[in-house]
Amino acid sequence: MEEELLAVSCSSAAESAFDAVIGCILEILMEEDFQHLQQSFMDQHYLEFDDSDENKLSYTSIFSEYVDLLEKPLERYLMKRIPGFNMNTFTKLLMQHKQEVPDEVFDMLLTFTDFLAFKEMFVEYRAAKEGGGLDLGQGLVVTSLRPAGPAGPRGHC
Numbered sequence: 001m002e003e004e005l006l007a008v009s010c011s012s013a014a015e016s017a018f019d020a021v022i023g024c025i026l027e028i029l030m031e032e033d034f035q036h037l038q039q040s041f042m043d044q045h046y047l048e049f050d051d052s053d054e055n056k057l058s059y060t061s062i063f064s065e066y067v068d069l070l071e072k073p074l075e076r077y078l079m080k081r082i083p084g085f086n087m088n089t090f091t092k093l094l095m096q097h098k099q100e101v102p103d104e105v106f107d108m109l110l111t112f113t114d115f116l117a118f119k120e121m122f123v124e125y126r127a128a129k130e131g132g133g134l135d136l137g138q139g140l141v142v143t144s145l146r147p148a149g150p151a152g153p154r155g156h157c
Contacts, residue, residue, distance in 0.1 A: 014093075045062050049123050049125075071087075078090075091109075
């Protein structure tokens with residue numbers, strides 16, 4: 001019985017610590033400075049990326065610069081705010097608890113460690129900048145479900 005309580009207590013402490021890290025990360029990601037820094041970096045480099053299976057050599061240096069510019073300061077901030085914080089340990093925990101983390105946060109953190117996620121972020125950004133996103137306007141037909149009558153539309157939606 002005591003072992004179960006200890007396991008629950010340790011688990012709860014670990015979950016609380018994980019939640020605290022995610023909370024700090026959310027604070028940082030929402031900061032205007034961080035968003036501006038990321039946006040500027042992406043604007044500077046997105047034309048380099050294309051949606052092909054081939055990876056250009058330049059991607060490697062851009063990825064390194066991205067990690068230095070965004071992940072390293074994030075890690076330093078977390079180390080100041082959370083005693084004993086270790087990014088490698090957190091990354092392992094993140095992969096185990098990814099279903100508990102908001103998708104946007106998980107995807108952002110993944111771009112620091114997963115080169116393919118990083119590349120995909122740039123490819124999607126380029127498509128959005130160039131208007132290559134999903135276009136639902138082509139072939140979209142709107143049909144009223146109400147029968148047309150001489151009295152005109154009835155009620156409000």
